[in-house]
Amino acid sequence: xxxxxxxxxxxxxxxxxxxxxxxxxxxxxxxxxxxxxxxxxxxxxxxxxxxxxxxxxxxxxxxxxxxxxxxxxxxxxxxxxxxxxxxxxxxxxxxxxxxxxxxxxxxxxxxxxxxxxxxxxxxxxxxxxxxxxxxxxxxxxxxxxxxxxxxxx
Numbered sequence: 001x002x003x004x005x006x007x008x009x010x011x012x013x014x015x016x017x018x019x020x021x022x023x024x025x026x027x028x029x030x031x032x033x034x035x036x037x038x039x040x041x042x043x044x045x046x047x048x049x050x051x052x053x054x055x056x057x058x059x060x061x062x063x064x065x066x067x068x069x070x071x072x073x074x075x076x077x078x079x080x081x082x083x084x085x086x087x088x089x090x091x092x093x094x095x096x097x098x099x100x101x102x103x104x105x106x107x108x109x110x111x112x113x114x115x116x117x118x119x120x121x122x123x124x125x126x127x128x129x130x131x132x133x134x135x136x137x138x139x140x141x142x143x144x145x146x147x148x149x150x151x152x153x
Contacts, residue, residue, distance in 0.1 A: 011038030
């Protein structure tokens, strides 16, 4: 059985001054870089090998973040193909004694590659609960992705 990647929390970090733009808020590119790196590590673990980012299908910023804000990525794999993995990420701002606040979200696609950068196989997505299936279907629908091949294993 393949490990489930459903609402996995990764990439916990604090916004640092070097991540700010000229308006003194977190630069969008810095947030995407952190997200891409964290997702890449998760994708490498999933395939037990190398991966490359194919595309960032979508990324939206919902709220500003500042120095000292604690950021976490809640990630769900929403699709696989022969060589690719598609992930939905919800960017959360965490606070002590507060509920997490969604400050962004997006869809990233990675390709598995061998040591010569040729495509390599990706294990098929396995859905382990009806809640996971409903969540994946809702995300795919929201982003205009195919609703095929989502079924509880």
